[in-house]
Amino acid sequence: MADNARRTDHRYGIRPTMKDVAARAGVGLKTVSRVVNGEPGVTPDTERRVQEAIEALGFRRNDSARVLRKGRTASIGLVLEDLADPFYGPLSRAVEEVARAHGALLINGSSAEDPDREQELALALCARRVDGLIVIPAGTDHRYLEPEIKAGIATVFVDRPAGRIDADVVLSDSFGGAREGVAHLVAHGHRRIGFIGDQPRIHTATERLRGYHAAMEDAGLPVDPAWMSLGPTAPERVRDAVTAMVTGPQPVTALFAGNNRVTVTAVRTLAGHQRPVALVGFDDIELADLLGITVIAQDAAALGRTAAERLFRRLDGFDDAPARVELTPVLIARGSGEIPPHDA
Amino acid sequence: MADNARRTDHRYGIRPTMKDVAARAGVGLKTVSRVVNGEPGVTPDTERRVQEAIEALGFRRNDSARVLRKGRTASIGLVLEDLADPFYGPLSRAVEEVARAHGALLINGSSAEDPDREQELALALCARRVDGLIVIPAGTDHRYLEPEIKAGIATVFVDRPAGRIDADVVLSDSFGGAREGVAHLVAHGHRRIGFIGDQPRIHTATERLRGYHAAMEDAGLPVDPAWMSLGPTAPERVRDAVTAMVTGPQPVTALFAGNNRVTVTAVRTLAGHQRPVALVGFDDIELADLLGITVIAQDAAALGRTAAERLFRRLDGFDDAPARVELTPVLIARGSGEIPPHDA
DNA sequence: CCTGCACCTGACAACGTTGTCCAGGCCCTA
DNA sequence: TAGGGCCTGGACAACGTTGTCAGGTGCAGG
Numbered sequence: 001m002a003d004n005a006r007r008t009d010h011r012y013g014i015r016p017t018m019k020d021v022a023a024r025a026g027v028g029l030k031t032v033s034r035v036v037n038g039e040p041g042v043t044p045d046t047e048r049r050v051q052e053a054i055e056a057l058g059f060r061r062n063d064s065a066r067v068l069r070k071g072r073t074a075s076i077g078l079v080l081e082d083l084a085d086p087f088y089g090p091l092s093r094a095v096e097e098v099a100r101a102h103g104a105l106l107i108n109g110s111s112a113e114d115p116d117r118e119q120e121l122a123l124a125l126c127a128r129r130v131d132g133l134i135v136i137p138a139g140t141d142h143r144y145l146e147p148e149i150k151a152g153i154a155t156v157f158v159d160r161p162a163g164r165i166d167a168d169v170v171l172s173d174s175f176g177g178a179r180e181g182v183a184h185l186v187a188h189g190h191r192r193i194g195f196i197g198d199q200p201r202i203h204t205a206t207e208r209l210r211g212y213h214a215a216m217e218d219a220g221l222p223v224d225p226a227w228m229s230l231g232p233t234a235p236e237r238v239r240d241a242v243t244a245m246v247t248g249p250q251p252v253t254a255l256f257a258g259n260n261r262v263t264v265t266a267v268r269t270l271a272g273h274q275r276p277v278a279l280v281g282f283d284d285i286e287l288a289d290l291l292g293i294t295v296i297a298q299d300a301a302a303l304g305r306t307a308a309e310r311l312f313r314r315l316d317g318f319d320d321a322p323a324r325v326e327l328t329p330v331l332i333a334r335g336s337g338e339i340p341p342h343d344a
Numbered sequence: 345m346a347d348n349a350r351r352t353d354h355r356y357g358i359r360p361t362m363k364d365v366a367a368r369a370g371v372g373l374k375t376v377s378r379v380v381n382g383e384p385g386v387t388p389d390t391e392r393r394v395q396e397a398i399e400a401l402g403f404r405r406n407d408s409a410r411v412l413r414k415g416r417t418a419s420i421g422l423v424l425e426d427l428a429d430p431f432y433g434p435l436s437r438a439v440e441e442v443a444r445a446h447g448a449l450l451i452n453g454s455s456a457e458d459p460d461r462e463q464e465l466a467l468a469l470c471a472r473r474v475d476g477l478i479v480i481p482a483g484t485d486h487r488y489l490e491p492e493i494k495a496g497i498a499t500v501f502v503d504r505p506a507g508r509i510d511a512d513v514v515l516s517d518s519f520g521g522a523r524e525g526v527a528h529l530v531a532h533g534h535r536r537i538g539f540i541g542d543q544p545r546i547h548t549a550t551e552r553l554r555g556y557h558a559a560m561e562d563a564g565l566p567v568d569p570a571w572m573s574l575g576p577t578a579p580e581r582v583r584d585a586v587t588a589m590v591t592g593p594q595p596v597t598a599l600f601a602g603n604n605r606v607t608v609t610a611v612r613t614l615a616g617h618q619r620p621v622a623l624v625g626f627d628d629i630e631l632a633d634l635l636g637i638t639v640i641a642q643d644a645a646a647l648g649r650t651a652a653e654r655l656f657r658r659l660d661g662f663d664d665a666p667a668r669v670e671l672t673p674v675l676i677a678r679g680s681g682e683i684p685p686h687d688a
Numbered sequence: 689c690c691t692g693c694a695c696c697t698g699a700c701a702a703c704g705t706t707g708t709c710c711a712g713g714c715c716c717t718a
Numbered sequence: 719t720a721g722g723g724c725c726t727g728g729a730c731a732a733c734g735t736t737g738t739c740a741g742g743t744g745c746a747g748g
Contacts, residue, residue, distance in 0.1 A: 015495050017734055028698035033736060041696060058491030063471040064417065065734035067408040068703050075451070075472075084437035084645075086430050086630065093428035096454060105468060107419070107451045110440060124449060127407040128419075147402030151359050264631065271634055286430065287608065287631050290615055301428075361704055372728035377706060385726060409704035412733050689748100696743080707732085714725080 016057040025053035036061055067129065075099075076132040076311065077125030078108040079118055087260055087283055087300050088136070091158070094304030095134060102312050104131065113202075115139025126153055132311040134158055134304075140201060142167070154314035158307040160203040161324070168314075170307040170325045172298040174204045174282070177329035178211025179218075181280040181296045182256050184331060186219045189341050190254040190278060194227040194245040196238060196266065197258025205230055208258050208282060224250050233261035235268075242269040246277055253341035254278035260285050267293060267336075278339040284332065294337025298329040360401040369397035380405055411473065419443075420476040420655065421469030422452040423462055431604055431627055431644050432480075435502070438648030439478060446656050448475065457546075459483025470497055476655045478502055478648075484545060486511070498658040502651040504547040505668070512658075514651040514669045516642040518548045518626070521673040522555025523562075525624040525640045526600050528675060530563045533685050534598040534622060538571040538589040540582060540610065541602025549574055552602050552626060568594050577605035579612075586613040590621055597685035598622035604629050611637060611680075622683040628676065638681025642673040 018032040025032070027046060034042050035050040042050075053059070067073045076099055080088045096106045107125060111118035118138040122145060125133060132154040135142070140163040149155050149167065156168040185193050195212040198205035209230065216223050226248055229241040242265070245252045255270075255277060257263040263281030270277050281288075284297035306325055331337075362376040369376070371390060378386050379394040386394075397403070411417045420443055424432045440450045451469060455462035462482040466489060469477060476498040479486070484507040493499050493511065500512040529537050539556040542549035553574065560567050570592055573585040586609070589596045599614075599621060601607040607625030614621050625632075628641035650669055675681075 015734095019734080022698095029734095030698055030700095030736080031696085034697090037736085043696070046696085058495070060467070060471055060492070060495075062412075062473060062734055064408055064411045064473050065703090066736075068406075068412050068705085068734080069736045071703080073408065082437065083427075083440060084434040086433060089430065089433045090428040093426065093454060096427060096452075100453075105451055105453065105472070107449055108440075109444075109449060110437060123404070127404055128449070129406060129408050148404070151402070151404075267631070267634060285631065287611070287629065287635060290611060290635060291631060359704095363704080366728095373704095374706080374729080375727060378727090381706085387726070390726080406704055409733090410706075412704080412735085413706045415733080691746105691748080693746085694744090697741085699740085700738085702737085703735085705733085708730085710727105710729085712725105712727090714723100716721105716723085718719100718721085 015062070016059045017062070018059070020057055021050065021053045021059050024057060025049045071129075072131055073129050074103055075105040075107055075128070075130050076134065076308075077122070077128070077130040078106055078134045079111055079121050079125070080108065080136045081113050081138060082110050083108065084110075085261075086286065089300075091300040091304035094301040095308045098305055098308035098312065102315075104312075111136075111138040113138050113199075115141075119144055123148075129153075131315055132156070134307050134311060135162075136160060137162060137203075139163065140203075154311050156307045156311045156314075158303055166322050168307075168310050168322045168324075170303055170310065170327070171204075172303065172327050172329050174207035175211040175214070177282060177296040177298065177331075178208035178256065178258075179215045180211075180331055181282065181294075181337070182212050182215035183218065184294070184333070184337055185254040185256065185278055185280055186215060186221065188254075188278065188338055191221055191341070192224070192227065192250060192252045193221075193254045193256060194242075194252035195229070195256045195258065196241050196245075196262050197230045198233055198262070200230045205258055208256075212256055226250065227252055230258075233259065233265075235265045238262050238265040239269045242266050246270070246273060246275075251344045252277070253343065254280075254337075254339075257281035259283050263288075263293065263295070267291065275344060276339050276342050278337055278341070280331075280337040282329075288332075289334060292335030294334045295332050296329045297332050299327060302327055359406070360403045361406070362403070364401055365394065365397045365403050368401060369393045415473075416475055417473050418447055419449040419451055419472070419474050420478065420652075421466070421472070421474040422450055422478045423455055423465050423469070424452065424480045425457050425482060426454050427452065428454075429605075430630065433644075435644040435648035438645040439652045442649055442652035442656065446659075448656075455480075455482040457482050457543075459485075463488055467492075473497075475659055476500070478651050478655060479506075480504060481506060481547075483507065484547075498655050500651045500655045500658075502647055510666050512651075512654050512666045512668075514647055514654065514671070515548075516647065516671050516673050518551035519555040519558070521626060521640040521642065521675075522552035522600065522602075523559045524555075524675055525626065525638075525681070526556050526559035527562065528638070528677070528681055529598040529600065529622055529624055530559060530565065532598075532622065532682055534596075535565055535685070536568070536571065536594060536596045537565075537598045537600060538573075538586075538596035539600045539602065540573045540585050540589075540606050542574065542577055542606070544574045549602055552600075556600055570594065571596055574602075577603065577609075579609045582606050582609040583613045586610050590614070590617060590619075595687075596621070597687065598624075598681075598683075601625035603627050607637065607639070611635065620683050620686045622681055622685070624675075624681040626673075632676075633678060636679030638678050639676050640673045641676050643671060646671055 021032045022029045109121040126148045136159045142162045142165045257266045260283035366373045453465040470492045480503045486506045486509045601610045604627035
């Protein structure tokens with residue numbers, strides 16, 4: 001009796017189960033399951049009775065139990081660096097859209113560029129048994145994911161390559177993009193060009209630096225070590241780096257900014273400067289058009305979409321060797337990259 | 345024998361379970377559970393054997409089963425409008441940080457401003473048995489969540505109030521903010537001020553329009569219906585609205601933009617216009633400082649943090665009546681809002 | 689009237705974990 | 719040496735669902 005009350009009341013914190021629905025509808029447990037899942041083999045009359053019981057009790061299937069039984073969670077995990085970074089918003093949204101098209105939910109977490117936190121997050125997602133995992137690497141060693149991948153969790157890395165592990169990778173051509181951007185500055189007459197990028201352990205940062213070097217070498221231009229600065233993208237650090245390059249003994253007449261964070265701070269810093277300095281930034285930025293900032297734009301949404309599509313192809317049984325997909329960023333000239341050299 | 349092989353091999357798609365670990369370590373199932381959960385009552389020697397077996401098999405606890413047993417998922421759901429909108433990135437990140445501090449993961453989804461999709465998403469999250477739900481409403485009727493809340497899923501609404509349901513709400517003072525922004529324009533001499541906002545079914549949109557009316561009335565200024573435009577924030581619509589107001593028979597000398605999307609398009613449109621038009625926008629925007637855009641800034645991260653903290657307080661057993669928390673946005677003068685009236 | 693068949697329906701086990709409870713072994717004390 | 723308490727470890731049920739399989743009913747055909 002007491003148990004009965006517990007079962008049927010709408011008391012706080014109590015969830016009706018299929019068993020309760022079955023009891024109320026006067027049918028078997030399995031019949032409820034059939035109705036809930038739209039399986040065939042239920043008379044219209046029985047179905048109606050079950051539906052009424054579901055309605056009356058406010059029943060909602062417990063997907064945890066379902067997952068346990070079926071083995072698939074219909075959810076994928078996304079580990080990125082920072083959800084608040086305007087670069088990752090569209091990427092995340094694109095992943096979500098693809099997941100939605102496949103009936104899956106998205107669980108995401110920010111690593112804050114900390115390898116330990118990346119691992120902790122990725123493994124937590126695996127423990128949840130997400131069907132697949134999309135990772136924007138913070139660390140450089142992903143062997144910890146090997147057992148997970150072996151166990152069947154499809155995994156795709158985005159934006160940066162995986163470390164010490166063979167897996168799908170989707171990224172932008174950082175090297176080529178930076179090379180093109182710096183070449184653009186060279187073409188507009190610059191010979192002393194500075195490069196400010198993210199921390200050297202981040203793959204895209206060193207690739208873009210490599211692109212810078214290649215472009216300078218292509219043009220036969222010397223590179224002063226003082227013209228290069230890799231490090232955290234905190235505004236203070238970037239501001240100091242910009243100021244040092246622009247006012248140093250061999251002042252640069254142009255700057256290449258390694259990512260959107262750097263570009264933003266560089267623009268702010270240069271705005272307070274009297275001598276015009278040319279600027280090309282990696283990553284597009286909202287309102288860059290109004291500010292006339294020339295950029296190498298990568299398509300964050302396309303990165304996310306491509307990665308997610310690849311992931312779901314694997315989940316659908318496609319079992320090719322891991323591949324590396326590289327998207328080509330495009331240069332958008334808006335003014336700041338076309339400023340001619342102004343020597344000090 | 346075959347079963348044994350299935351159990352112990354590292355074959356693709358096979359997951360070792362606690363049972364497998366127990367067999368390998370030569371202990372009971374529950375002992376493995378104890379080790380995995382750091383429960384007391386296991387000799388160091390036994391613990392070592394279990395750890396070795398876990399390592400060797402690459403065991404990872406199946407949280408789905410754990411959830412089923414324990415009833416708590418240690419995850420919360422966030423339904424927002426668009427993860428790609430720069431306003432929601434920081435909000436989402438703030439929620440994530442609070443969740444992380446409480447050991448919970450974040451599942452989020454975008455409603456794309458579609459009430460049906462909002463409901464579908466929210467209910468899917470409930471079926472997953474998230475412990476709590478944070479919703480940025482797209483729809484105006486949330487009675488569908490009543491059984492869920494009764495069943496114990498803590499729910500907090502953010503940015504916009506819940507409809508037809510009594511629940512916690514955290515939002516910015518849209519009315520007051522808009523009123524202050526419009527008053528600012530009035531104080532700078534404007535008498536013909538336009539208002540462009542989001543669709544009227546969105547609460548913040550109508551609240552801000554109300555603030556506009558209040559400020560105009562406070563100043564004893566008449567309002568021409570042609571100076572108000574509510575509708576989708578698609579660039580074309582906003583562009584046309586701006587153009588119409590600025591070039592109409594009673595051209596406005598100042599504009600109030602109802603949110604960040606509107607502001608961006610308004611700035612772009614006004615940039616191609618000869619006569620200076622003053623502008624104040626609701627929501628801060630990256631690089632608005634460089635473009636000199638005066639805004640009413642709300643703190644998206646604070647909204648998310650406040651909501652998440654409230655959610656977890658409920659999860660920790662706090663059982664007060666639902667409350668409404670209102671954050672005060674601040675005016676940041678940067679130039680565009682201080683332009684004096686220029687008549688046509 | 690019986691057989692065969694199609695169609696519904698429900699009993700039961702299983703998914704992998706945790707909570708409960710009890711058994712056995714050890715040490716300490718009387 | 720016997721008795722009692724403590725510590726360790728394991729057997730078992732339960733969480734809520736789905737897959738398997740067998741039983742039951744009704745109808746048509748022989």
